[in-house]
Amino acid sequence: MKLFIGYASTEGQTRKIARHLMDRLVDLGHSVELAALAEAGPVDLTRFDAAVLGASVHIGHYQSVLSDFAEAHADALAAMPTLLLSVSLAAAGHDAEDWRGLETILSDFTQATGWTPGQVVQVAGAYEPSKYDVFRRFVMRRIIAAKDPEADLDWDKEYTDWDDLNAQMDTWIASHAA
Ligand SMILES: Cc1cc2nc3c(=O)[nH]c(=O)nc-3n(C[C@H](O)[C@H](O)[C@H](O)COP(=O)(O)O)c2cc1C
Known part of the structure; x- marks a missing residue:
């Protein structure tokens, strides 16, 4: 399959996740175009068989560059297999209120953009004080x-569960590559 992976990342963890998934998909024999949405320019999604979009949560929202992209490409995205990687620290825990918050962020996003992802993967991100301002x-x-x-x-800590992410991605790609 030919896949588009577009991501938004403020501190870099979603970029790391997107690059990891690109490597994994390429190893599985797929062709992947990876783009930082902030720098992507015009993208013709009809050139691809499927799309993965990723962004991280900051103060209850994904980056606006993701919303802008999803809204602009809502029709094309609706016509292809899609997966949204939603990266947050809420997903690192089991707090019911945090998880309800993630559902609200997602439903606000789908309502605002007109795009409902075929699958959503909630991914635990990272705590990176080395990259934060005061x-x-x-x-x-x-x-x-x-x-x-x-x-x-005082130290950066990664909460991303790479094995779980790999498993979810493998299941998704297998269900569409058949
Ligand atoms: C200023 C700031 C605000 C954040 N707000 C939230 C939030 O509202 N909910 C949440 O679950 N995680 C929140 N996070 C955690 C990020 O989603 C997490 O650090 C993620 O790994 C960032 O991904 P990125 O490096 O790709 O931007 C916040 C992080 C920062 C630095």
């Missing part, structure tokens, strides 16, 4: 201290 470091330290008492707040 304000973000302050806010994120408090959030992580509450969520993950074992975390060393």
